[in-house]
Amino acid sequence: MKEYTLDIGGIGYGCVEAGSGPLLLLCHGTFGGRQLMLPQLEWLSRSFRCVAFDWRGHGGSGYDPAGWTADDLVEDVATIIAALGERSAIIAGVSQGGAIGMRVALRYPEKVEALINMCGGPGAPPPAAIERISGFARIFAEERDEAVRRAAAIEFATGYFHAPDFIAHQQQRFAEEIDVILSHPRESVGLLPCVPASYVDITPRLGEIACPTLIVWASHEARLTLGSELAAAIPEARLVIIQDAGHHVNVDAPEATTAAIETFLRAVGQARTG
Template sequence: MTSKIDIPADNDASESRQLPEHISIWSELADLDHEVSHVEVSLAGHTVRTRVLRAGSGPDLILLHGTGGHLEAYARDMVGLAADFRVTAFDMVGHGWSDLPDMPYTIDVLTEHLIAVMDALGIQRGHLSGESLGGWVAAWTAAYQPERVDRLVLNTPGNIANKPEVMSRLRESTMAAVENPDDATVRRRVEFLFHHKELVTDELVNLRRAVYSRPGFARAITNTLVLQDPEIRRDYAWEPTWVGRITAPTLLLWTDHDPTGGLDEAETLLSWLPNARLHVIADAGHWPQWEKRTEFLSAHHDFLVLRKDPA
């Protein structure tokens, strides 16, 4: 499954050597001018130090990761996107290496954090591309603060039907990994994101282990997983009343092996969106931006750069 890159032989070798297509997150960024920094933003009475990765120039494109994630979820896409955009990826509040204030991280709070980060970076309006929880936040932002959103990409936004068994599985697997962040437990949590589990690297697992081992992270993930509580989720659940408010042209990216929802849910969400089209990425799970990078980038380029309106 892993692709290889031919490396020309040196003067002492007669055959080319091969390297994996993906070596490490650093190798993905090695030839890209980029900046990792922190911005401090105000959120519900807290000052939240927020980790940000930026690269490229052009129209603003903001990338939003999923539950328990961090900005490295987009490491394989930064070079391809930075060719056309000023790309910003950041750790949402309570995630990655951003601050972990003790408060429920509901969708309205995560949206407020996104807007505060945009303000701190001087982004008045931009494209949003969100995966899983990030897609939920991106859609909510487009519905309730449409003046801040140009175009919208919802990437495997996750459990549109609010299935209790999906909520339970996500909650239990995430809490298990945070409470016992050893290799095996965290690896199972990361493998949940992939159809081709052989693509899960030690580096990805150890990054998650480092995040999950942060002081205070157990409380933070509990604050994130309130969205997997049906009673709390009810106020933010996907439904046509608020989704129908989204006026931004929308690309709905789904996969044929998404563990959080099938193509029937994609069609349901598509019917609620006023101005959208669906693109299905085959042979991928919950992280097509990693498993099917070329198609993921092509879909973004066609929709955002060539500005194809939904049919």
């Protein structure tokens, strides 16, 4: 496993890479980080060149003080693929990562070999959710007391990211996620809500996604029926519901999520060679 930084249009993207084979990009959600994708990277790197990265403003990546949008991240992903010396990639993303992956597949269909969307919606979150995200970002950016910031992160992640009993059963995993959230630069966190607020609803265009697609949804996702709606709208998309998991489905249930991705990618590979 190696770590490095890619210069993507003047923004440094912190990456971790393992394995060889077809390129598989692992994309985290808002307030997450590349570390949260490591269970998938470590297992899937047996068959793929896996690269997990921090989005702009997260962890080891830089950012534009003027802010950025979902469209900027779509362009970043296309540039990352080229910077890694590849013409195309498989994109697997959770939440924001899945939302951006769908948009890359629409704007640059030739660059997306297959798409795995884990709990990423086609449009902006509802206003109440945007306000909740923005409120947490403000506390994180403005509060000087580390204990207060940690308490806010715990409250936000508990209510927004996980199944009801996740923390009780996975205390160490939850603590590691909170550490990831608190590792982000305070100067950039206040800008992170600009991406979910910038989404233009792509629901009318979902039928244009032409690559093999897997929708991984969680049984405790707040938008419970959206996964099946996405799968019905995207041609020949497959749907897997992960039980006892919440919005951060790959954190709540890393083994089941990774197994679903591996099964899907194996079937895609067999279809192409068969």
